[in-house]
Each structure stands twice: as structure tokens, then as C-alpha cells.
Amino acid sequence: MRYALYFTPAQDDPLTVAAARWLGRDAFSGGLVAQGDEPPLSSETLREATAEPRRYGFHATLKAPFALKDGASLTELTESFASFAAETRRFEIPSLALGRLGAFFALVPGQPSAELQAFAAEAVRRFEPFRAPLSEGDIARRKPDTLPAIQREHLLRWGYPYVFDEFRFHMTLSGALEPALADAIEPLLKTRFASFLGKPLTVSGLALFVEPERGAPFTVHTWLPLAA
Template sequence: MRYALYFVPSAESPLSRAAAEWLGRDAFTGGAHPRSVEREFAAEELDALTADPRRYGFHATLKAPFHLAEGMSEDDLLVAFAAFAERTAAFELPAVVVGQLGPFFALVPDRPHPPLQNFAASVVEVFEPFRAPLSEADIERRKPDSLPSRQRENLMRWGYPYVFDEFRFHMTLTGPVPKAKASDMASVLNDRFADFIGRPLRIDGLALFVEAERGAPFLVHSRLPLTAIQPNG
């Protein structure tokens, strides 16, 4: 069993529903959604281009998947999870847009937002005691020799290259898209997510995802609202 701490809107939110329909799977229920046909892509092509994010479920990574450390139990993790949500306040990203990270497409903030960076860093640090060290195989999967020095250091210290200064919030919508298809994909995604683009995204909860065995689809174990009162009331 592996665990991960992700941001995802509530199961009932329009964004979660739109993303589940796009990816073809709902991580809250595990249920499949019929694939709709887009003018530039056949259904089979879209299935292939969304296969990786479909397995993980719609989300933004905060604490990457991990096995529990020796001496830690799921109950211990759930206690810490509930305590974190209770003492953390919700906040809002000013706006999100469809962005491209290398060959991948995702919903991303339209500008840097320090409260988001601070929130992500706190999740990484608070839940670090629950993370078992990476295996040699897991380290090699990340190709550490190809990473910049800071990302390599993060991988060895925190189990994931993209934390703290290297963290970039993104809610993945595709796997790698060929360059020849990138413009078409951008157009499709801007149409599909038009109701959310350029609008605020409220970061109002934290979700615990689980992977029953390596390679299995990730599922939402539980999602808790962030309930602390903001300092300014």
C-alpha cells in the first residue's frame, strides 16, 4: 500500500466532475466515464494520452506517493491528517489556466502565489515522518543523474524532486503529448475547461489517496476540509 497527499476539489464540485469526464475515471468512486470524442482526437488516442493521469486521478501532488515508515500505521497517519486539516485555513488561488509543463498539460496558477507555496511546503514537512525511505529501484525510476542538483537533493531528502522552491502546483490533464498535437490539445482543453479558466480556485481541502498495490489505480481514501480560521478573520 502506498499513500499520497493531494489537493483535489470536493467530489461534488463542477471541476472534479469535469476532470473525471475528461480523464475517463473518477478517483472518488473508481468509476469509469465514457470517453467523449473530440474533433481533433479519436477516442482511442485520447485514452492513450490521458492514461497516466487517469490512473492517478485528478489531483495536484503535495506529498508524493510513499510507503509508511517502520513503526507507523494508517491510523497514525489518519490522526495526523485530521489534525493538519483542522489547524490549516483554506485560501484561494487568484486564477488558474491551462498550462504546458514540457509535453504535459495541466491546470496551473496564472501567477506565483506565496500562500500556495507555503501550504505545499507544510504538507511535505508535516507528513515526512510517515514516509519510508525510497527503495533503490524507486530512486532509479527518477533518473537522479539527470536531475539538477537541487532536485536530486530533494529526491534523496524528501522522496520527491519537486518540493519547496522546485514545487510547481499543477493538476495534470494529460500524459506527454506529441509536439505535432500540442496546439490541438491546448485548444481542446481550453474549450473543455473554459468554465474554470481565468477564475479563482479555492484550496479548501486535503485528500489522502491510496494505491492498493504498485500500478493499481489511485483512489481517494478520504478528503477533509481545511477548517482553521484565517488570521485576518
């Protein structure tokens, strides 16, 4: 079993609902959501294009998935999670944009946010005491020899390459896509998420996600609001 600290809006937030319809799954309930056709794409093509983010659920990673270390308990983790949420003030990302990050799409900040970077960094530090060391297999899957030195150091020290200065907030909307398919999906995403693009996103809560076994879908274990 693995846990992760993710940002996602509340279950009834319009962005959460829109993302669940796009990805075909609600991470809060764990239930599948009908995607339908998105001409010129078939429902099968859309389902394949969103398969990877569908398993993880709509989110932005703060503390990447980890197993509990020996001696750590879920009770202690949830208590620390509740304390962190109660101590952390909600804030706004000034605007959202649709990002084409290499071969996949995600919702990203429209401009840098020091407050967002600090929030993510504190989540990494706060929950590090609960994390079991990565196995050799986990490290190998990250292909450390291909990573820049600083990301390799982060992987070995913090269990994830993309933390602190390497952190880039993103809420993934697709898997890796061939260029032609990406070109076809981009206008669909702009239409689906038009009401959110260019507008602020309030970081109003935090979610503890759980993966019951490796490869299983992640679901929301607990979502808590941040302090007003």
C-alpha cells in the same frame, strides 16, 4: 501499498466533475467515466493521451506517493491528516491557467502564490515522519544523475525532487504528447475548462489518496475540508 497527500476539489465540485469526464475516471469512486469523441480526436486517441493522469486521478501533488515506514500505521496517518486539515485555513489561488509544461498539459496558477507554496511545504514536512525510505529502484526511476543538484538533494532527503522552491502546483490533464497531438488537444482543453480558466480556485480541502499496489489506480481514501 502507498499513500499520497494531494489537493483535489470536493467530489461534487464542478471542476472535479469536468476533470473526471476529461480523464475518463473519477478518483473518488474509482469508476471509469465515458470520455466520448472529441473531434478531431477519436476516443481511442483521447484515452491514450490521458492514460497516465487517469491512473493517478485528478489532483495536484503535495506529498508524493510513499509507503509507510516500519512502525507507522494507517490509523496514525489518518489522525495526523485530520489534524492537519483542521488546523489549515482554506485559501484561494487567484486564477487558474492552462499550462503546457514541456510535453504535457496541466491546470496551473495564473500567478505565483506565496500562500500556496507555504501550504505545500508544510504538507511535505508534516507527513515526512510517516514515509519509508525510497528503495534503490525508486531512486533510480527518478534518474537522479539527470537532476539539478538541489532536486537530487530533495529526492534523497524528502523522497521527491519537486518540493519547497522546486514545487510547481499543477493538476495534470495529459501524458507526454507529441507536438502535433498537443497542438490538437490544446484548443479542446481550453473549451472543456473554459469556465475555470482565469478564475480563482479555492483550496478548500485535502485528500489522502491510496495506491493498493504498485501500478494500480490511485483512489481517494479520505477527503477533508480545510478550516473555514
